[in-house]
Amino acid sequence: xxxxxxxxxxxxSANGVWYDQAALPSDFETGLNLKASLSPHISLVGSGDYGFxxxxxxxxxxxxxxxxxxxxxxxxxxxxxxxxVSNDHDIRPQETSVDATLGYRPFPGEQPRVIVxxxxxYGLQSHKASxxxxxxxxxxx
Amino acid sequence: xxxxDLMQQAAGIPAQEIRDLLAKLAAAxxxxxxxxxxxxxxxxxxxxxxxxxxxxxxxxxxxLDILHLKLAGQDHPSDAI
Numbered sequence: 001x002x003x004x005x006x007x008x009x010x011x012x013s014a015n016g017v018w019y020d021q022a023a024l025p026s027d028f029e030t031g032l033n034l035k036a037s038l039s040p041h042i043s044l045v046g047s048g049d050y051g052f053x054x055x056x057x058x059x060x061x062x063x064x065x066x067x068x069x070x071x072x073x074x075x076x077x078x079x080x081x082x083x084x085v086s087n088d089h090d091i092r093p094q095e096t097s098v099d100a101t102l103g104y105r106p107f108p109g110e111q112p113r114v115i116v117x118x119x120x121x122y123g124l125q126s127h128k129a130s131x132x133x134x135x136x137x138x139x140x141x
Numbered sequence: 142x143x144x145x146d147l148m149q150q151a152a153g154i155p156a157q158e159i160r161d162l163l164a165k166l167a168a169a170x171x172x173x174x175x176x177x178x179x180x181x182x183x184x185x186x187x188x189x190x191x192x193x194x195x196x197x198x199x200x201x202x203x204x205l206d207i208l209h210l211k212l213a214g215q216d217h218p219s220d221a222i
Contacts, residue, residue: 011221035220043220066217076217103219117222136221 011136058086074105095125113138
């Protein structure tokens, strides 16, 4: 992995998202995720996604503290906070949320660019929770 | 500004002591006098902005590699989510 590849990352995303007041699944999204690894355990993260069922656009950006298991480098967890914006505040309020994230590279040998993950987040103003199950394809290397 | 001035300002290395040391080296080893003289000239030459830029271009990739190893560049899969 190159220096810039390790520092910066871009990923194509596909998500199933669930909001705590909605039916299953709330929506299916696709978009782009970006990360900048500022230190071994601090990263900036950002994303933009389009929700197909409710035709919304949302974005999020923030900071994350991340830990990777040294014995399983393809598994990591992160705790962070992100600011959310969207064109449909009923679905995704404009607010800061805190989140917990788990990412896993299931086939590091055959498909090292494929990452799966889950994220739970909680809106500090709306007091609404959401969950995300996603697949990423790493564009940078 | 010269390289010796820069070393003095950045790291507190006394420029005159370096000059004296190199002069002693040249006196003790006359065979090296020419090389020492060239070194002193290089250390005492004015640093033009383009020279500083070329030195930075030389040093920067190495510095980034060190930063990569020491500070950044952790590939956490969860950062992708």
